[in-house]
Amino acid sequence: MSSLFQRSLLERLHHVEKRIVQALELAGSVMGELGNSQGPRAGVVIDCCREFMLCREFCAQRLRTIFYLRFDCHS
Numbered sequence: 001m002s003s004l005f006q007r008s009l010l011e012r013l014h015h016v017e018k019r020i021v022q023a024l025e026l027a028g029s030v031m032g033e034l035g036n037s038q039g040p041r042a043g044v045v046i047d048c049c050r051e052f053m054l055c056r057e058f059c060a061q062r063l064r065t066i067f068y069l070r071f072d073c074h075s
Contacts, residue, residue: 009066016062023055 026048033040033048 005069009070012062012066016059016066019055019058019062023052023059026052026055 030045030048030052033045
């Protein structure tokens with residue numbers, strides 16, 4: 001496997017890692033809203049959940065691509 005190809009895979013994994021961290025931050029925001037003494041703000045919860053699902057989908061798609069590139073094309 002070429003070093004350029006490996007670097008590309010590592011960069012893709014780094015982007016996935018950043019999106020996972022973002023998803024965890026969003027989950028923390030939702031937990032904070034749910035624990036709000038004045039009650040959760042529905043708009044904030046909905047926005048965070050929507051963004052969380054986008055992060056999840058991005059990670060799933062990117063990991064499938066990485067797996068395909070790593071194991072199917074270069075075995």
